[in-house]
Amino acid sequence: MTHPISVTVNGITYQDDVEPRLLLVHYLRDRLGLTGTHIGCETSICGACTVLLDGAAVKSCTLLAVQADGSKITTIEGLAATSRNALHPVQEGFWECHGLQCGYCTPGMIMMGAQILDRDPHPSEEKIRHGLEGNLCRCTGYQHIVDAIQYASKKM
Numbered sequence: 001m002t003h004p005i006s007v008t009v010n011g012i013t014y015q016d017d018v019e020p021r022l023l024l025v026h027y028l029r030d031r032l033g034l035t036g037t038h039i040g041c042e043t044s045i046c047g048a049c050t051v052l053l054d055g056a057a058v059k060s061c062t063l064l065a066v067q068a069d070g071s072k073i074t075t076i077e078g079l080a081a082t083s084r085n086a087l088h089p090v091q092e093g094f095w096e097c098h099g100l101q102c103g104y105c106t107p108g109m110i111m112m113g114a115q116i117l118d119r120d121p122h123p124s125e126e127k128i129r130h131g132l133e134g135n136l137c138r139c140t141g142y143q144h145i146v147d148a149i150q151y152a153s154k155k156m
Helices: 024-031 076-082 089-096 106-119 125-131 143-155
Strands: 003-009 012-018 050-053 056-059 072-074
Touching (some): 012 024, 050 106, 056 106, 076 106, 089 106, 089 143, 106 125, 106 143, 125 143
Parallel strands (some): 003 072
Antiparallel strands (some): 050 056, 050 072
């Protein structure tokens, strides 16, 4: 048994029939080939799978694809398309401020950073750190990630 859905992902509308149990992260990666959204813990603890759903950062590993029906989704691949430059300012900040090491958490961190700046264009370091709660990084110690988001704030 499948359920029809219609979602707009990175500006492209897709109409699909999906099993009701299909997770959004698997839909994005396996059906649409958007592998920038990473699968980490599959329990919503790490945040590697974070995408923007109607502008809100959500963990796609605990959201069913059918729950996204009718929504607009932005993945890490589509974030740059919202910018006039080749990279979104948060992506550029991660590059310039060394906000990544192994890169596994990076897509989720960037998506969360984009939401933080969307809600507050000039957040304090404390607000950035609070906004990143729920996204884990085992490599950087977070300071470079905070620096990257502050860089993007100034750039925007």
